[in-house]
Amino acid sequence: MKIVGFEGQGQLMAGVVAADGRIEPLAPLDSFWQSPDTMLRSARAAPPLVATQLRLRPAVPLSARVICIGLNYHLHAKETNSPIPQFPVVFGRWAKTLTVDGDPAPAVDARFDWEGELGVVIGRKMFRVDAAQGLAGVFGYCAFNDLSARTFQVQTSQWTLGKNSDASGPMSAIVTADEVGNPANGLRLMTRVNGEVRQDSTTADMIFSVGDIIAHLSQVMTLEPGDLIVTGTPSGVGMASGTFLKAGDVVEVEIEKVGRVRTPIVEPAA
Numbered sequence: 001m002k003i004v005g006f007e008g009q010g011q012l013m014a015g016v017v018a019a020d021g022r023i024e025p026l027a028p029l030d031s032f033w034q035s036p037d038t039m040l041r042s043a044r045a046a047p048p049l050v051a052t053q054l055r056l057r058p059a060v061p062l063s064a065r066v067i068c069i070g071l072n073y074h075l076h077a078k079e080t081n082s083p084i085p086q087f088p089v090v091f092g093r094w095a096k097t098l099t100v101d102g103d104p105a106p107a108v109d110a111r112f113d114w115e116g117e118l119g120v121v122i123g124r125k126m127f128r129v130d131a132a133q134g135l136a137g138v139f140g141y142c143a144f145n146d147l148s149a150r151t152f153q154v155q156t157s158q159w160t161l162g163k164n165s166d167a168s169g170p171m172s173a174i175v176t177a178d179e180v181g182n183p184a185n186g187l188r189l190m191t192r193v194n195g196e197v198r199q200d201s202t203t204a205d206m207i208f209s210v211g212d213i214i215a216h217l218s219q220v221m222t223l224e225p226g227d228l229i230v231t232g233t234p235s236g237v238g239m240a241s242g243t244f245l246k247a248g249d250v251v252e253v254e255i256e257k258v259g260r261v262r263t264p265i266v267e268p269a270a
Contacts, residue, residue: 001040002259003140003174005029005059005100008049012057014039015049017173022048033061033226036123036139040176058098059142059174060121061226066093068146068163069213072232073205079240088208088216091159093146093230097169101261105167106268109149112245115233116191116199116253118183119144120210121174122227126218134214137223141180143172143255144230145191145263150239166268171228172259180257184209188256189234194249201234203255 002017008025014032015023025046026032032039060066070089071077077084099105123139146163147170153162180187186204190197208216213229238244245251247267254260 001176001179003059003176005057006049007055007057012062014059016040016044017051018048021051023051023054024048029059030061030063036225056100058095058100058171060095060098060228062095064095064226064228065224066095066098066169066228066230067217068093068230069208069232070159072207073201073234074207075201075205075235076233076237077207079235079237084207088213090217091163093169094164097164097167099167099170099263101170101172102264103167103170104264104266105147105170106165107245107247107265108165108268109151110244111150111239112265113148113150113238114191114193114198114245114251114253115146115148115237116189116255117144117146117233118187118189118203118231118255118258119171120214120229120231122214122223122229123177123225125222125224126214127222129215129218131209131211131215134218135182135209135211137214138177138210139225140174140176141183141255141258142174143253143259143261145170145251145253145261146230146233147245147263150244170253170261170263172261175258182210184211187258190254191236192252192254193245198238199234199236201236203231205234206231
């Protein structure tokens with residue numbers, strides 16, 4: 001099942017993408033994430049809507065924590081000459097940076113870079129769980145592009161500024177976990193820039209699995225339904241080759257069984 005957010009009835013709504021591409025409204029977005037499994041099982045009385053006539057929005061709530069993991073693929077650590085981390089490298093994004101398929105992203109830096117990543121959306125409240133419980137508590141997955149302003153990212157040991165530029169967190173619709181399975185088995189992840197493949201790997205190269213990451217985070221914070229974990233990027237980022245994004249480029253991140261997110265790169269507003 002595929003879940004999207006959209007603007008409707010003067011508020012943000014959650015909806016299911018039907019087989020014909022239309023969207024079946026579920027509930028206001030915040031209400032949906034109070035009990036997502038229950039909402040999916042409830043009857044949908046409202047008529048389906050034509051997706052092209054809607055303003056689509058990220059399907060996670062505005063209150064969601066966006067927790068990102070750095071250096072989580074063996075070959076990416078190698079291409080950046082970084083040691084393999086002993087624990088997940090954690091940094092944060094603000095939900096305000098999130099966008100959806102087709103939304104533009106301004107290239108705020110001459111070293112503006114792509115990072116195709118698997119996003120994990122939490123489905124139940126979790127505190128101090130183990131890896132198996134963490135994986136079982138996943139609601140769904142999305143394709144994510146952790147667009148990065150490298151100049152600002154590397155100015156200090158803290159990456160926050162370089163990871164929170166405007167509209168720099170494109171995400172696809174959320175596909176429920178039952179349709180994806182365990183990412184540790186390997187999901188092909190590809191990033192294309194102007195149609196040219198720049199990243200081609202699988203989630204089997206992750207250093208820390210989805211369950212491991214959730215277990216680690218839950219030792220100090222209670223994860224809530226709708227929280228988004230972005231699990232790191234494989235090798236092939238622009239920083240490794242000295243090639244960066246500019247206005248006019250188009251980036252696509254596609255993940256097997258999950259979906260695709262496409263982002264046009266534009267000049268920053270004056």
